[in-house]
Amino acid sequence: KAGVTQTPRYLIKTRGQQVTLSCSPISGHRSVSWYQQTPGQGLQFLFEYFSETQRNKGNFPGRFSGRQFSNSRSEMNVSTLELGDSALYLCASGDRGLNTEAFFGQGTRLTVV
Amino acid sequence: AQSVSQHNHHVILSEAASLELGCNYSYGGTVNLFWYVQYPGQHLQLLLKYFSGDPLVKGIKGFEAEFIKSKFSFNLRKPSVQWSDTAEYFCAVILTGGGNKLTFGTGTQLKVEL
Numbered sequence: 001k002a003g004v005t006q007t008p009r010y011l012i013k014t015r016g017q018q019v020t021l022s023c024s025p026i027s028g029h030r031s032v033s034w035y036q037q038t039p040g041q042g043l044q045f046l047f048e049y050f051s052e053t054q055r056n057k058g059n060f061p062g063r064f065s066g067r068q069f070s071n072s073r074s075e076m077n078v079s080t081l082e083l084g085d086s087a088l089y090l091c092a093s094g095d096r097g098l099n100t101e102a103f104f105g106q107g108t109r110l111t112v113v
Numbered sequence: 114a115q116s117v118s119q120h121n122h123h124v125i126l127s128e129a130a131s132l133e134l135g136c137n138y139s140y141g142g143t144v145n146l147f148w149y150v151q152y153p154g155q156h157l158q159l160l161l162k163y164f165s166g167d168p169l170v171k172g173i174k175g176f177e178a179e180f181i182k183s184k185f186s187f188n189l190r191k192p193s194v195q196w197s198d199t200a201e202y203f204c205a206v207i208l209t210g211g212g213n214k215l216t217f218g219t220g221t222q223l224k225v226e227l
Contacts, residue, residue, distance in 0.1 A: 004156075031213050043203065043217035056212040090157065094213050101147075102213060104157040 002027065004093050004105035012111045018079040021108045025072050025093030031055075032074040033102060034066060037088040046089075049074055081112045115140035117206050119218035126194050126225050134189040134221050136204030143209040146187040148178055149217075152200045160202070163187065174198070199225045 005024040013019050025032050033056075034046040045058040049068035068074045072093075078085055088109050092102035120135040138144060148160040161172025168180040178189045187204060204218040 033213050033215070035215070035217075042219045043205075043215075045214050045216065048213050050212070056214040058214070092157075092213070092215075100213065101159055101162060102215060103159075104149075106156045 004091055004103050006089075006091050006105040006108050008108060009106065010109045010111075012113060013081050015081055015083060015112055017081050018077065019081060019110060021076045021078075021089055021091075021110070023074045023076070023091030023093075023105060025074070025091075026095070026103055029093035029095045029103070030072055031094040031100065032068055032072065033092045033094070034074070034076050035090040035092065036060075037090055037107070038086075043090070046076065078110075083112050086110060086112045115144070115206060115208060115216050117204050117216050117218035119202075119204055119221050121221045122219065123222045124224070126223070128196055128225055128227055129193045130225075132189070132191040132194045132198070132223070134202055134204075134223075136187045136189065136218055138185050138187070138204075138206045138216075140185075140206065140208065145207045145209055146178075146180060147205040147207070147215070148172065148176070148187075148189050149203045149205060150200045151203065151220075157203070160189070194223075194225050196225050196227055199223060 007022045031050045033048040037043045048056040052068045063079045066076045088107045090107045091105045094100040116139050118137045146163040149157045151157050163170045163180045171177045202221045205215045
């Protein structure tokens with residue numbers, strides 16, 4: 001079974017630009033969550049999608065948004081990038097709905113210059 | 114809001130030493146608990162999890178953790194560490210019924226020396 005796939009692996013963007021990150025969950029998994037990992041703040045929850053609906057949302061500004069498609073693939077978008085958005089963005093997928101084990105992807109390393 | 118505390122940020126051990134990493138959470142409701150490990154250059158992997166039942170749970174690679182409800186703790190243990198255990202370890206909590214929203218601790222960087 002293929003794992004969680006995140007693309008691209010690395011991105012360099014300029015302040016003010018927008019970026020879209022992609023996540024393909026494990027086949028059959030309907031839950032996709034996104035996390036931001038930084039040295040200062042650690043791992044912080046962004047949002048979770050389940051069957052194309054946002055089920056949970058973390059404390060991030062509205063510049064951070066996401067969506068999930070009918071095939072469970074998910075995208076995360078960050079608009080008007082700031083230097084502080086530089087981070088490793090992790091996607092996790094899970095099956096059977098609530099409170100299931102999360103399987104993480106390798107992440108997308110975003111650098112904002 | 115729920116939070117997770119990991120007391121040790123950096124731990125250095127010699128091979129064969131015993132390991133205990135502390136984890137406390139603050140939330141009065143029912144939670145599910147996890148320990149994840151991140152080896153250098155690799156993705157986060159689940160070490161073990163506690164949902165219910167026996168509070169002593171065993172995970173992969175000889176790790177175990179004990180859930181002590183009265184102390185809001187879920188400490189990770191391993192009797193004898195190996196050099197290959199060098200990694201960052203994260204404790205995490207999910208509020209039961211609250212969706213798949215993991216709250217992570219700040220992580221413990223473990224270095225095992227030969």
